[in-house]
Amino acid sequence: MCYKARPDFYTDLRGRISAVWHCMQYATIAKKARKIVTVSEFSKSEIVKYYHVNPEKITVVYNAWQHMQRVRPDPMLFGEYSKWPQLKKGEYYFSMSNLLKNKNFPWVLRAAQSKPQVMFAIAGGGSLAKEAAALGLDHLNNVMYLGYVTDGEAKSLMENCKAFLFPTLYEGFGIPPLEAIACGAPRVMVSNTPCMREIYGSHADYIDLSTNHGSVDHVTPGRDAAAVLQKYSWEGSARRMLEVLREP
Numbered sequence: 001m002c003y004k005a006r007p008d009f010y011t012d013l014r015g016r017i018s019a020v021w022h023c024m025q026y027a028t029i030a031k032k033a034r035k036i037v038t039v040s041e042f043s044k045s046e047i048v049k050y051y052h053v054n055p056e057k058i059t060v061v062y063n064a065w066q067h068m069q070r071v072r073p074d075p076m077l078f079g080e081y082s083k084w085p086q087l088k089k090g091e092y093y094f095s096m097s098n099l100l101k102n103k104n105f106p107w108v109l110r111a112a113q114s115k116p117q118v119m120f121a122i123a124g125g126g127s128l129a130k131e132a133a134a135l136g137l138d139h140l141n142n143v144m145y146l147g148y149v150t151d152g153e154a155k156s157l158m159e160n161c162k163a164f165l166f167p168t169l170y171e172g173f174g175i176p177p178l179e180a181i182a183c184g185a186p187r188v189m190v191s192n193t194p195c196m197r198e199i200y201g202s203h204a205d206y207i208d209l210s211t212n213h214g215s216v217d218h219v220t221p222g223r224d225a226a227a228v229l230q231k232y233s234w235e236g237s238a239r240r241m242l243e244v245l246r247e248p
Contacts, residue, residue: 001046002102002170009101009170027051037061037244039173042195061240062199063173064232065182073159073183074152084121086144087157090186092119093216094161096154096176099126104191107167107207109137110214116142121157123149158183163216166190167207174199178232181225189219203228 002009003019003026010019030036030051036058038044044058076082078089093112097105105122109132112120122128123146132138149157158164164180168191177188177200190196192206203226205219212218 001043001050001172004050005046006102006170033057035059035244035247037241039063040195040198042198043172059240059244061237061244062232063175063178064234064237065175065178065229066234068155068179068182071151071155073156074150075156077153077156078160084144084146086119087121087160088119089160090162092121092161093163093165094121094157094180094185095123095165097122097124097128099128099131102168102170104167104169104209105131106135106137107209107214108165109135109140109143111165111216112140112143113137114215115217116140118142118162119144121146121161123147123154123157154179155183158185161185163187163189163205165216166196167209168193168196169209171195177204178228182229185225188222188225189216192220200228201231 003022007019010016030047030053036047036053038047038058038060039062041060044055044060047053047058048055078087095108097103097108099105105128108120108122119142121144125148129138129145158180164177164185164187166174166177166188168174171193172195174190174196177190180188187205189205189207190200192208196204202222203224204222206222207219
């Protein structure tokens, strides 16, 4: 739905072509599909809004987090031979990003700029460092670009961070903060958008992107983050999906 809702994200030639192609595909699917399954009430409302689908045709089946239970945290990440010795347990902010505009990578850089005494670790592919240079923010000594990380490294980074940052501009569900909570992150900070409010309720710290342009200190605190895990289950979602498939 991002292609329809936020065309301002796709301004170069490749982005505009991609948006047109995807919108044509989705319009065809919306018209011909007997049923549509999506991952949040917000996403459902966007499908109804932009593709004029009867809401009774759409079922919400949430994502979940239990896959993280199978991941073993990397035992070497904070040991004597750590490849990132600058990172100390409980003393860094962690985020996972890419160059897609909805991920709001510049916000994390501005947050790091406003808090130079604390490390900010950013995992993800793409030329994040080059993008930082284009933004004039490549001089930040407290930002570490980790590149792609393994599942074990990600779990360890989430478990030991000061807070997990997810300042998304547009999302259909937003799994990474849920994974971070499941891994034991003491805090998750997410954007104050309808989707994030639906998924995380009162269990996350909220960033008001209309006023907060890059500060981890100016957020609305949540409570009892781990309680949100009770709401989501792959087993429960699988049962619901099976029900949908069995419906006439």
